[in-house]
Amino acid sequence: MKLQQNIALRPYHSFACEEIASFFTTISTKEALIEAIQWANENNQPYLILGSGTNVLFTKQFNGLVIKMELTGIQKLQETASELLLQVGAGENWSHFVSYCVQKSWGGLENLSLIPGSVGVAPIQNIGAYGVEVSEHIISVDAFDTIKNEWITIPKQDCAFGYRTSIFKKEANRYIVCAVQFKLSKQPLLRTDFGGIKAVLHARGISNPSVESIAGAVIYLRSNQWPDPKILGNTGSFFKNPMITTTQYDQLMIRFPSLMAYPINDHTYKIAAGWLIEACGWKAVTKDQVGCYKDQALVIVNYGATKGKTILDFSEEIIESIQVKFGILLERSVNIL
Template identity: 45%
Template sequence: MNTKPEVIREGFNIAAYNTMGISATSRFFAEVDTLEELKEVLAFARDQHLPMYFLGGGSNVLFVDDYDGLLIRMNIKGKEIQNENDDHLLLKAGAGENWHELVMYCVEKGWGGIENLSLIPGSTGAAPIQNIGAYGVELDQVFVSLEAIEVSTGERRTFSKEECRFGYRDSIFKNELKGEYVICSVVLRLQKHPEITPSYKALTNALAEKGISKPTIRDISNTVIEIRESKLPDPSKIGNTGSFFKNPVISKDQFHTLQKEYPEIPHYPAGDEIKIPAAWLIDQCGWKGKRFGDAGVHKMQALVIVNYGNATGPEIWDLANKIQHSVQQKFGIALTPEVNIIG
């Protein structure tokens, strides 16, 4: 097969397709709306021996150079109830559905389970890749299965929750199967009569301030949105990818050593280890609000690196590296980017 599918464009500037607003050119670009289009595009890429990268909402990627391959934006939509009983339902959603819009759809319907994940940027298909989470809830708590296409063969495969090997901001699709499958749809198990017991401190405090003692899922969603909007910049106004780094997880021994020097260090249990907020570490190193040309650290949230206008990918990445170095020097902790670095 040598003919280029109609959906593929050449020499495409992707500034509008990544929330950091980085101007970079992809050799080929395709926006696919159906499984058939996806299979055509994959066949072309295999025939041309092209490297590929799959874009969702473009909210979890930093381009540090032009991309000499095929960028595929998944735009496969659709929502359907697969199964239901008196208490639960299984909702199947296309990978191209906007995640926040899917959450709002479920809140409108009164279906509980993902309201804590309101306003997380990106697509539904990208959500399982890093097992998105916020305010005490992670995707794997409601996840049932996903359908994916194997890039090398075009074969369809269903992955169970166990097969996805979810971890903290992690899954098999970030590790052994990275780049080998493209997610087409996701199935979630939602509650028809949700029992609301928020445990995340910032959320319970915000609800208490509003005088809400028995919150509904709409209360939870609205409050999460308010908190996120107060802390995180809107990518449509200022380029960013949300949290740039993962919250590091360290051993209890390392934590106790640090706690002696920094008694106020915030921390959370993470199995047999301890999770430390990356934002606190970065803030302690004096980065919050710093700006270098058009690349900077947000003045309200140290975990967010921003593009004030015309920063380049390498400028953003250089700033990220400097932050990593200073946190390593001060605390002996290695920060890992949550975003994918491409180029």
């Protein structure tokens, strides 16, 4: 195991703050992972598994071992006339993996094109976009169970997938995801109903969409909507869309008739967090080199703050103002460290 000391984390997370990890290693085999965990345990060091760092905010020095996942590989497990089973290493880049599938016209993940991050975190966050959640295409997840000290395969039905959550988040720090098994289709059900995909296809004169043309539309839409984290530090949506009861919704609608919300079931509404943030006047506001993105209030961007705490404080101000105005507690979707 190649162990580095006092490593600047700036290149390893998309907010690009100047926090330090006291120890750092990258692992590309399962054996190396076990070795790194053993080293941390024997030396009384906490450890943190890191993918591409696009959903974390370091707010202080990490006094322990950061283990960067670089377990790669895409393996075809099974292929029939209509579908495929693929096994993909946790350290593969998500966006590259989706492009790989799209190029082969294997359908299912095209609406999730261009989401930054690693394959291993896709099930943890149950990443989603344009009407699709990754859990719809997951068969099982291979992980190391740090409590039982054994390798396990967790079938989809035991992954407790929900909105941006899963068993891997609910039982935080227990499982280390090493590979994910996906089921993709050669005759996919194409999803064009969300977020302007249809309009882009129409503008491009496409009436009979394919996996490729949908991916192209999603990439076009995302490129115009989200700031590129390589240019402007961010983690995408900083907050989750909050859920409220129908009674709360009815009361809020009396005071705020333009409230943007969607019914989830007979008892629950999902509120657009971006709408709440805009309604509190935060869109495009900048303070201490941190701001709400001009085109998408849900995104907090780092314009040059060196400390993650500055970003955390800015998000706290947003949360407080929304609590005061709407009585809704916004939850962060990013992992605070």
